Amino acid sequence: MQTLLLWLFYISIFYAFIPGIITRIFGFRAFQKGKSERDYSLTFDDGPDPRYTPQLLDLLKRYNAKATFFVVGSHAEQNPDLLKRIHEEGHLIGIHNYKHKSNWVMQPRTVRKQIRMTAEIIFSITGERTTYYRPPWGIVNMFDFYKLDQYKIVLWSSMFGDWREKTGADKLTERMLNKLVPGEVMLLHDCGSTMGADPDAPKQMLIALERVLQEANRRQMQSIRIDEMIQSNDNVIEKKQSIAKNVVVKAWLLWEVVFHFIFRLKTVTPVDPFLHYRLRPYKGKPVTLDNGSILENGSSIIELHFDNQKLFHIGMNSRSEVHLAIQMIRSMEKELPALAYQLMDNPEFRNAKALYGVSMINRGPEKFGFSIRDLPNGWFAKSTNVYLKILMSIIHPAGKGRLKESPSKLVPKMIIMPVDYLNEHFSVSGSHRKSNLEIVPQDIPVESPELANVTH
Structure with missing residues (x-):
């Protein structure tokens, strides 16, 4: 009992x-x-x-x-x-x-x-x-x-x-x-x-x-x-989050100014900045490019960076993921021909083998001839992953929700394009280049907004 x-x-x-x-x-x-x-x-x-x-x-x-x-x-x-x-x-x-x-x-x-x-x-x-x-x-x-x-x-x-x-x-x-x-x-x-x-x-x-x-x-x-x-209650929480987000955005944009000064980045279109670049030696294991050449440790590459303020403006004014993707792709369409012209006109870049950037996994860059490669495991890959996820939560229309939906897909990747390909497809205007870049909205995958994360 x-x-x-x-x-x-x-x-x-x-x-x-x-x-x-x-x-x-x-x-x-x-x-x-x-x-x-x-x-x-x-x-x-x-x-x-x-x-x-x-x-x-x-x-x-x-x-x-x-x-x-x-x-x-x-x-x-x-x-x-x-x-x-x-x-x-x-x-x-x-x-x-x-x-x-x-x-x-x-x-x-x-x-x-x-x-x-x-x-x-x-x-x-x-x-x-x-x-x-x-x-x-x-x-x-x-x-x-x-x-x-x-x-x-x-x-x-x-x-x-x-x-x-x-x-x-x-x-x-x-x-x-x-x-x-x-x-x-x-x-x-x-x-x-x-x-x-x-x-x-x-x-x-x-x-x-x-x-x-x-x-x-x-x-x-x-x-x-x-x-x-x-x-x-929800509004108060959102207000506090908004204040914190504004602080992050201001710090992020300030960092861009410092980064540009330290690494002396060049701007493709100064009147409406979108794409920045610099020449530097490649650091890493050998990579075979799509044209058969090999990118070796020490090879000259052109490192690409999106303009953070432009990214933030596009992200905040995008109605949806697809709208963000369309704006990013249209902007890239305008920038790559100008970039090709600047590289060909400057002897400093004539020995560069490839365009190089880091992006969240997506299919968007492939529309322009970039190939996507895994980043080698290590400190750089981990730190870049953290940075790009913070960036995603700021500029993406879905914010943190996007990170929760598919966290396994949102990992940093290398995107690489041989300079020869850039010169062949973007250095001259004409029907050949237009046919390669004709992209209609239904062709844009939902994952495409991660194109926006090609950055430092």
Whole structure:
């Protein structure tokens, strides 16, 4: 018997106690506080109640406040007109189980059934699906984390004991005003018929709430729905990311100025910079070029670099990956003939064997006659990989999402073109060159935007 009790104790710890702790303390899989600069959120549990919910809705309307109602399914079923009014007056409706029972005392399938029943009741009355769920007493079990993926669990950052009538309006007012700060998610109750609550407790809550709404108006604070508060959180995060990104971009563009000065890069078209280059010796293992010649350690090569500011401008103004690819390819079409002319006109470059650059894996450079080779394993390949992925997250229309979609494909590669090929195909204008460069949008692969990563 003692062994059985011990096992039941362990099961209750893992099934209920630990999930409750990590949810409340660490906010795992649950929303409980916002990051708004001015707004807060009023949330109401246990209703709708035919006596107090209409009074609450009248009060919220007078102060132009929006709230979130986590309704008990059986109460909503009994008061469809009230639920419809909540919806029509612009408030958000969430789920609070069909019966006000703790998830600790129900099997996982029973919890899911309660949620599903309540969701269907809400939909049948309002015509709108809800994806927000607050478990009674904020208590979750272990399976709630994994079986409620379609719902956002919403808890709270402050509660006030408003389910007890003896707390009184004055004490409630004091407690609520102490928590009237931006981002706060306040837990209140518009029904006193659930277990442990006093039937007339909402009367005191309504008195206190009107005082708080008056003070909120004086402070120019507004109560907003939970979905708006969550969106506000996302906006704050995006703003912080945007600031960090701007810092990275400025540092990146400053580095380009320094790099150009140190290595004395030449620019193909100074009036509209896009492609830069320099002469340097090749460092690495021998590479057989497409024309049969061998690029050996020490051979002269022309190293290519895209203009970082131009890259950033193109990336920020591209509507999609394909649009970015088209712009990059069209720009290359204009630059390569000018580059071929400059190389032929300058004796310094006459002994160069190949054009050389580093790019993320893609098929785009092959359109121009480049071949793509693996970078030898080593420090250079690893450091270039990190740099180009940072660059991709900045200039690519899909940002970091592109890196997550196909990280195995986004590795740096060498792109090489024999100078002879450049001279043959790009040094003279005419039908021969045009036929080799005629690229229509449907020919451009989705991977082509990685062409933009030919850079230092």
